[in-house]
Amino acid sequence: MQRPVLRDHVAAGILDAAAPVLAERGDAVSMASIAEAAGVGRATLYRYFPNREALVAGMVERALDDLGARIADARVDSVPVPEGIARLVRAFLAEGRKYAAVVQLKPVREQKARMSPGGGEERVSGPLRALVARGVADGTLRSDVPEDVQFEMFTALVERALGLVLAGRLGAEEAGAVVGSAFLEGFRGARE
Structure with missing residues (x-):
């Protein structure tokens, strides 16, 4: 053995x-x-x-573990919301590049749909959801747009940015700057 x-x-x-x-x-x-x-x-x-499903499940779990660790290291809860957004974008782009195209595979999409709340995905989505809630509460982010919509918009921007990085149309730093500014400008709260 x-x-x-x-x-x-x-x-x-x-x-x-x-x-x-x-x-x-x-x-x-x-x-x-x-x-x-x-x-x-x-x-x-x-x-x-x-089998292929076990391989894909292993890849998804590994990606979530790696990304969750990177997000934990970013300590987004200890900085102002705009800096937290920038740190999250960097974490997603740094870890996500390796698996970004793989996430488009049908077995991965099906696996993500079956994931239970509180599992590996929570290590990734939890800090972002908490950061959005904090931004809404302190006026950094808009209060007239539901937090779950802001979460979905952020993740959509990051996924598109990853696609552009993989296609060689943007560098990781440039993509990160674009995502951060687009999200913060689009969801700027009354305080800003």
């Missing part, structure tokens, strides 16, 4: 290799191609991820 650390290392290597292959080739990529990109045999790939 493999040691847990080695097992985790092999699984992480497979996930790291699978993300760009799936992003480039989409749903049509074979598990054999993923194994080849990861430098492992198909038997090894199937030992760690017995």
